[in-house]
Amino acid sequence: MVSLVRRRPPLDVALVVPRSGPAGIFGPSCEACGTLAADELNDAGGVLGREVRLRLVDGGQRPSLVAAQVGALLDAGDVQAVTGWHISAVRQEVAPVVAGRAPYVYTPLYEGGERTPGLFLTGETPDRQVLPALHWLVRELGVRRWCIVGDDYVWPRASARTTRAYVRSAPDVEIVDEMYVPLGTEDFAPVLDRVDRSGATGVLMFLVGADAVRFNRAFAATGLDAHCVRLSPLMEENMLLGTGPEGTAGLYAAAGFFEALPSAAGLDFSRRYAARFGVAAPMLNAPGESCYEGLVLLARLAAAAGELSTPALEAAGRSLVYESPRGVVALADNHLLQSVHLARADGLDFDVLARLADAPA
Numbered sequence: 001m002v003s004l005v006r007r008r009p010p011l012d013v014a015l016v017v018p019r020s021g022p023a024g025i026f027g028p029s030c031e032a033c034g035t036l037a038a039d040e041l042n043d044a045g046g047v048l049g050r051e052v053r054l055r056l057v058d059g060g061q062r063p064s065l066v067a068a069q070v071g072a073l074l075d076a077g078d079v080q081a082v083t084g085w086h087i088s089a090v091r092q093e094v095a096p097v098v099a100g101r102a103p104y105v106y107t108p109l110y111e112g113g114e115r116t117p118g119l120f121l122t123g124e125t126p127d128r129q130v131l132p133a134l135h136w137l138v139r140e141l142g143v144r145r146w147c148i149v150g151d152d153y154v155w156p157r158a159s160a161r162t163t164r165a166y167v168r169s170a171p172d173v174e175i176v177d178e179m180y181v182p183l184g185t186e187d188f189a190p191v192l193d194r195v196d197r198s199g200a201t202g203v204l205m206f207l208v209g210a211d212a213v214r215f216n217r218a219f220a221a222t223g224l225d226a227h228c229v230r231l232s233p234l235m236e237e238n239m240l241l242g243t244g245p246e247g248t249a250g251l252y253a254a255a256g257f258f259e260a261l262p263s264a265a266g267l268d269f270s271r272r273y274a275a276r277f278g279v280a281a282p283m284l285n286a287p288g289e290s291c292y293e294g295l296v297l298l299a300r301l302a303a304a305a306g307e308l309s310t311p312a313l314e315a316a317g318r319s320l321v322y323e324s325p326r327g328v329v330a331l332a333d334n335h336l337l338q339s340v341h342l343a344r345a346d347g348l349d350f351d352v353l354a355r356l357a358d359a360p361a
Helices: 002-007 022-043 063-075 088-098 130-141 154-168 189-198 210-221 237-243 264-280 286-305 310-317
Strands: 011-017 052-058 081-084 104-106 119-121 145-151 174-181 202-206 229-232 251-255 321-324 327-332 335-337 340-346 349-357
Touching (some): 063 088, 081 286, 088 154, 119 286, 130 251, 145 154, 210 237, 286 310
Parallel strands (some): 011 052, 011 081, 081 104, 145 174, 202 229, 229 251
Antiparallel strands (some): 251 340, 327 335
């Protein structure tokens, strides 16, 4: 296998992950999981017999700058595919630059609705993640009055629109306030004052990385956690550690992957990750696993298509089903469908409580 990889030109992939900014907390895990995926693919013969090599791009920079750097790599022939975890504002700048030139696998949860040709999406969308989680908390805990707190860009605002549409048809549930803050916000006092005055018993968080960590700390410091739960579709193990155990009471998360998920595929992935990186490994989390997922999806599409042209990959994706660390997944309309789970923070760990959406049959 190794000789086959060496006889063909390498496949250079731009791995666009946050190395700075509020989402920079995810960067080490994303890089490590991308490296694990590349290693495993190369051990199995590469992608179409080509060695996978990663070219890191800091997805935490200004979106236009990220897009310019990806475009320059494509112009120079230095990469032939793009993947990675980066916020939707970055994706919206990168997608037109990549479209028609190379496959692009976007790995985070996102707001839904993306239809750019040649763009494949592995992450959860609100209809299978946020809305079922909200319904569970209403049904099981009776949390009916909600505030929305989000960073001020496309993912929080578009996800909030989907949530409001759902709430309009849900009896006895209401959104009592909605607030947005700039990425990188450090002072959440005005927001918390409004949450307190609203009488909400739940906060739906669309905050990224370090912003969510600061919000959680301040939320607990004000005592709001005594009577108000929090629900986040982007809350992972690094953020729990950053928040600290005193700030995680009443905190719920919904995702397709948790390190604590007791599935055979997930446990095996955790074992391979630990074996590759050892005790000093970055904490395994959903954003990191998504970067592994993105490279594996690219490889499986290429194997099914026999080439890397985006029309061939899209055609191959119409019947693609496989087992990943998330369990059985299937591609539909360029979106990867998967089981989604609800977990409650228990100090610095997650306790997985329920499955919110099933994997495709």
